[in-house]
Amino acid sequence: MKIIESPREMQQTALELKRAGKTIGFVPTMGFLHEGHLSLIEAARSQCDVLVVSIFVNPAQFGPNEDLDAYPRDFERDESLCVEEGVDILFYPEGEGMYASDASCWVDETRLSVGLCGGSRPGHFRGVCTVVAKLFNLVQPDRAVFGEKDAQQLRVIERMVRDLNFPVKIIRGPIVREPDGLAMSSRNRYLNAEQRRQALCLKQALDLAESLVAEGDRSVESIRQQMRVLIGTVSGAEIDYIEFVDDVTMAPVEVIESETLVALAVKIGATRLIDNMVLNP
Amino acid sequence: MKIIESPREMQQTALELKRAGKTIGFVPTMGFLHEGHLSLIEAARSQCDVLVVSIFVNPAQFGPNEDLDAYPRDFERDESLCVEEGVDILFYPEGEGMYASDASCWVDETRLSVGLCGGSRPGHFRGVCTVVAKLFNLVQPDRAVFGEKDAQQLRVIERMVRDLNFPVKIIRGPIVREPDGLAMSSRNRYLNAEQRRQALCLKQALDLAESLVAEGDRSVESIRQQMRVLIGTVSGAEIDYIEFVDDVTMAPVEVIESETLVALAVKIGATRLIDNMVLNP
Structure with a gap:
C-alpha cells in the first residue's frame, strides 16, 4: 500500500492511472476507522482496479464550537486496517496542503442541505461539498462509496455529483451497527x-x-x-x-x-x- | 468535426479520449464567435491532441433583467468557423440538458468575485463558476483557454481551479481589438x-x-x-x-x-x- 500525503502527487498518480485505463474506487473518511468504514472499503474493493482511501479530518466542515481538535485520530491503526483490506493508496493530506490560506471558492448545496444537520451545523455541508469536490478532483474516482449513516450527506453528495456533472458513480453503503443496535461512529x-x-x-x-x-x-x-x-x-x-x-x-x-x-x-x-x-x- | 449535443455523450467521449492517453484542449464560449474567440481557439489548438469548443449561452449567469433572450446566436456561422479552425468536437448542449429543473448545487467564489461585474451583476459569477465546473467535468480538459477581456472572470476561474483542485491548466488569451481599439465582443x-x-x-x-x-x-x-x-x-x-x-x-x-x-x-x-x-x- 502506498501512502500519499501531497495533493499534487495524489492527482498526478490518479491521472496516470486513468491514462493507463485503470478504474479507481474511492472511500473518503476522516479516519479512526471502524467496521462501518471497512464495509465501505470492501464494497469499493470489488468494483475497481485501484482502491484509494483518504483520511482527512476536514476543518471546513466543523463549526467553531465543534469537536475538530478532539476528533479521534489513530493513523497507525488506520494504516494497518487499510493494508488488511487491500487498499492500494492511502491518501493522507495535511490540512495546509488542502486549503490555501486565502481559499475563497466553495461548493454550496442550497436545498437538501438546509434542514436536519444543515440546520444544526451552519456551514457544515458547504465544508462537506467543497472537500468532496476537491477530493474527487484529486483522486479521479470512477466510483465512490458513502455510508447511509450520514443520510443527509449521502443525498447532498449525490445531488452535487448530478448537478456539477462529476463523472463519479456514488455507491451507498448500509449502516453497520454494534450488536446492541448502536450505529458505528x-x-x-x-x-x-x-x-x-x-x-x-x-x-x-x-x-x-x-x-x-x-x-x-x-x-x-x-x-x-x-x-x-x-x-x-x-x-x-x-x-x-x-x-x-x-x-x-x-x-x-x-x-x-x-x-x-x-x-x-x-x-x-x-x-x-x-x-x-x-x-x- | 463532431457535434455533440448531449452532456452525457460529451462526458463519455472525453473519458474515452483520456483513457486513450489523449490530451484535451478546451475553449468554452457563448457562441457568436469573433476574432477574439478564434484567437483562443488557436491558442488551444497548438497545445492538445483533441480540441473541444463549447457553445452554450448559460442562463445561470444572466440576471432577470439582462440580455439572455436577446444574446446573439448564429450556430451555422460558428460551426463553419470551428471547422476552419480545426476544432475536433463542438459541444452544443441544450439548456434543459445542462440544468435539472431542481438543480440546487452551485459553485461560489466569495472574494475575487465581489466587486466590479460581481457588484453590478448579482449571481453572475455563481453562474459562471457553476457552468465552468460542469463543463470541466463534462469535457475533461487538460488545458482551457479564457480571454483577458473578461478579466474578473479569468481570475475567478483561476481561483476556482486552484481551490477546487481541478486538473486543468488555465491559459490566458490576450484581448483582441478592432483596428480602432474597441475590444471584440x-x-x-x-x-x-x-x-x-x-x-x-x-x-x-x-x-x-x-x-x-x-x-x-x-x-x-x-x-x-x-x-x-x-x-x-x-x-x-x-x-x-x-x-x-x-x-x-x-x-x-x-x-x-x-x-x-x-x-x-x-x-x-x-x-x-x-x-x-x-x-x-
Whole structure:
C-alpha cells in the first residue's frame, strides 16, 4: 500500500492511472476507522482496479464550537486496517496542503442541505461539498462509496455529483451497527460506559417509529411525539432534531405515504450522535 | 468535426479520449464567435491532441433583467468557423440538458468575485463558476483557454481551479481589438453606427489611464476622475464602474504601486460593454 500525503502527487498518480485505463474506487473518511468504514472499503474493493482511501479530518466542515481538535485520530491503526483490506493508496493530506490560506471558492448545496444537520451545523455541508469536490478532483474516482449513516450527506453528495456533472458513480453503503443496535461512529469513542448505554435510545426511537408505521400509524406528529417520550426517559439525552423527510427531496413530511427518511440527532452528554432509517409505509 | 449535443455523450467521449492517453484542449464560449474567440481557439489548438469548443449561452449567469433572450446566436456561422479552425468536437448542449429543473448545487467564489461585474451583476459569477465546473467535468480538459477581456472572470476561474483542485491548466488569451481599439465582443453587434463610435470611449479611457501612469501619476482618485471626464463627454455613455484593483487579490487600490488592473463597464445606450488593462507603474 502506498501512502500519499501531497495533493499534487495524489492527482498526478490518479491521472496516470486513468491514462493507463485503470478504474479507481474511492472511500473518503476522516479516519479512526471502524467496521462501518471497512464495509465501505470492501464494497469499493470489488468494483475497481485501484482502491484509494483518504483520511482527512476536514476543518471546513466543523463549526467553531465543534469537536475538530478532539476528533479521534489513530493513523497507525488506520494504516494497518487499510493494508488488511487491500487498499492500494492511502491518501493522507495535511490540512495546509488542502486549503490555501486565502481559499475563497466553495461548493454550496442550497436545498437538501438546509434542514436536519444543515440546520444544526451552519456551514457544515458547504465544508462537506467543497472537500468532496476537491477530493474527487484529486483522486479521479470512477466510483465512490458513502455510508447511509450520514443520510443527509449521502443525498447532498449525490445531488452535487448530478448537478456539477462529476463523472463519479456514488455507491451507498448500509449502516453497520454494534450488536446492541448502536450505529458505528468514530464519535462513539467519546462515550463513557453509562453514556454508551444511553446512546441506544437513538436506534430504539427509530425502531419505535418503524413499529408504529407497521401498525398503521401515518402521522408524523404522533410518531415523533412517542419518539420524544422514549428519548425523554433517558437522562443525559438531549434531542437536537427528529425529522421526517421525503427520501428524495428531503422536504418535511407530515403524513407518511411514501418512502420517508426519519433522521435524528441526539446529544448524549457532550457527544452529538446521529442515526436514521427509511420507513416504507 | 463532431457535434455533440448531449452532456452525457460529451462526458463519455472525453473519458474515452483520456483513457486513450489523449490530451484535451478546451475553449468554452457563448457562441457568436469573433476574432477574439478564434484567437483562443488557436491558442488551444497548438497545445492538445483533441480540441473541444463549447457553445452554450448559460442562463445561470444572466440576471432577470439582462440580455439572455436577446444574446446573439448564429450556430451555422460558428460551426463553419470551428471547422476552419480545426476544432475536433463542438459541444452544443441544450439548456434543459445542462440544468435539472431542481438543480440546487452551485459553485461560489466569495472574494475575487465581489466587486466590479460581481457588484453590478448579482449571481453572475455563481453562474459562471457553476457552468465552468460542469463543463470541466463534462469535457475533461487538460488545458482551457479564457480571454483577458473578461478579466474578473479569468481570475475567478483561476481561483476556482486552484481551490477546487481541478486538473486543468488555465491559459490566458490576450484581448483582441478592432483596428480602432474597441475590444471584440459578441455584444458589439447590439450597437448602431453612432453607438459604435461612442463605444471607443472605453479604450480611450484606458489609454488615458496608461498615459497618466506613464507620466508619473499614481493617484487612483485623480486618474479615475479624468477617465470619468473623458467618458462624460460622450453622449449616450453611462459609467457602471471604473475600478482599480490589485492584479492578484482584486482588492481595491488607491495608489498605483504595483501591477494594477483597471477595469471598467460602460453602458452605450442599452448595451453594457467592458474592457480592462493592466497598469505597470
